[in-house]
Amino acid sequence: MSSPEPLIEAFFDEPTNTVSYLVADPQSRKALVIDPVLDYDQKSGVVDTASVERILAMAKDRGLTIEWVVETHAHADHLSGAPYIKAHTGARIGIGEHIKEVQAIFRPVFNATDLKTDGSDFDHLLADGERFAVGGLTVEVLFTPGHTPADVSYRIGDAVFVGDTLFMPDYGTARADFPGGDARKLYGSIQRLLALPAETRLFMCHDYKAPGRDTYAWETTVREERAANVHVGKDVSEEQFVAMRAARDATLAAPRLLLPSIQVNIRAGRFPPAQANGVHYLLVPVKPRRPGEQLPA
Numbered sequence: 001m002s003s004p005e006p007l008i009e010a011f012f013d014e015p016t017n018t019v020s021y022l023v024a025d026p027q028s029r030k031a032l033v034i035d036p037v038l039d040y041d042q043k044s045g046v047v048d049t050a051s052v053e054r055i056l057a058m059a060k061d062r063g064l065t066i067e068w069v070v071e072t073h074a075h076a077d078h079l080s081g082a083p084y085i086k087a088h089t090g091a092r093i094g095i096g097e098h099i100k101e102v103q104a105i106f107r108p109v110f111n112a113t114d115l116k117t118d119g120s121d122f123d124h125l126l127a128d129g130e131r132f133a134v135g136g137l138t139v140e141v142l143f144t145p146g147h148t149p150a151d152v153s154y155r156i157g158d159a160v161f162v163g164d165t166l167f168m169p170d171y172g173t174a175r176a177d178f179p180g181g182d183a184r185k186l187y188g189s190i191q192r193l194l195a196l197p198a199e200t201r202l203f204m205c206h207d208y209k210a211p212g213r214d215t216y217a218w219e220t221t222v223r224e225e226r227a228a229n230v231h232v233g234k235d236v237s238e239e240q241f242v243a244m245r246a247a248r249d250a251t252l253a254a255p256r257l258l259l260p261s262i263q264v265n266i267r268a269g270r271f272p273p274a275q276a277n278g279v280h281y282l283l284v285p286v287k288p289r290r291p292g293e294q295l296p297a
Contacts, residue, residue, distance in 0.1 A: 004136050006156050008203070009058060012216055013037045013051050016078035016257065017206050019218045022055050023156060024064045028135030031059060032068035033091070034154060034161050035205055036081035038269065042257060045282075052081035056088055067134055070094040070126070072163025072205055073151040074102050076178060076262055077255040080269035086123075093268050096143065096152035097125035103266045105149075105179045110263050110283050114273050121268035126152060144193065146186020147174040153193065159201045165189050166202060168217050169224050170210035172231035173241075177249035183242045190232050198223035259284055 007024040016037060024031035033055055039048040059066055066089040069082040073096065082093045103117040119125045126132075128143035140155040147164045154161045164174040165186065173190060176183040193202070202225060204218040210230075227233055232241060255261070260282045264271055271280040288295055 003138055003157055006137055006159060007062075008159060010203070010218060011037075011051065011055055012207075012218070013039075013078065014216075015039075017208050017216075018075075018078050019203070019205055019207065020051070020055065020081075021161060021203060022058060022064070022066075023134070023137070023159075023161075024059075024062070025135030025137045029062075029064050030135030030137070031064040031066045032070060032134050032139065033066055033082075033085055034070055035072055035075070035163070036069060036085055038079040038081040038084065038264075040079045040257065040260060042260065047079075049081065049084050052084045055081075056085065059089075065089070066091045068092050068094060068132075068139075070139075070154060071265070072096075072153065072161065073148045074099060074262065074265040075164075076258045076265075077206075078257060079261055079264045083269040092123040094124045094126050095119070095122050095268070096141070096150045097127050098143070098145065098150035099125065099266070101149040101180060106262055106266055109285060110272075112263070112266075112272065115267060121266075121270065123268075128152075142192065144189035146176055146182050146184075146189045148178055149180040149182075151189070155196075158197075158199065159203060160193065160196065161203045161205070162193060163205045166193060166225060166229070167204055168207060168210065168220055169228040169233065170213060170230060171208060172229060173245070175249045175252055176245050177252070183245040183249075184238060186245070187232070187238045187241045194222055194226050194232070196222050198226070 009022040011020045018037050020036045021034040037051040069085045069091045100119045107115050126141045130141045142153040144151045144153045144165045176186045200222045202220050207216045207218050274280050
């Protein structure tokens, strides 16, 4: 018996240009959520759950039971809403097993002494090629590193949720200059995705409206990416891609929510432990612009 066609609902968060997905088996009504967003106002420090509540409301309206919340990677541009969904549904939180490398990179950066670098903040660490069931759906994990050391994509039927590995054809590909990122690995991961059947649907994690496009978009196909991706289409070589990414990444500013996002997301969406006054704090490491320069005492 063939696997059912998944029901896919996208939720676009314009402040972070992030797309979250609710994916369900139409027969069993079991579902998973991919890359949910926790609303965070950096200026005030206020956290809100409106984005995840939209997902939960749709699941309730359609009679869906959310069994999993999975991340494509530890995001640097938004905070994860996974714990909120878990608290309301009992869903398990999953991420690629190489999250341990990302935790090891950032634990000393934030002096995160509460954080174990074994991935144990997450309920399950997913290995390349691993499959798990959501009702009658089979979810296959594809290891697609490069943007970070731990990126994975999720293949469900003819749909693949690619995280930050690829963008829409007219926008290109993800940056590879974060700690642990690697443009050569990113190129290999993209080629793995482009080797899938041409009709495979690809669902992006972000969109920023490419020049000349007035609307947001987040669904394309392998065929369209092969033919028209502005960074890797039309037989771009690995060397050409690596050179392009190095030059382009050197011009990119850090994501607006980089520091709070990383601190929360390497902990599976939880905040650093509250201090003695009961308040949770997110750190901003202070460092001199020039190597060897002393900070004022």
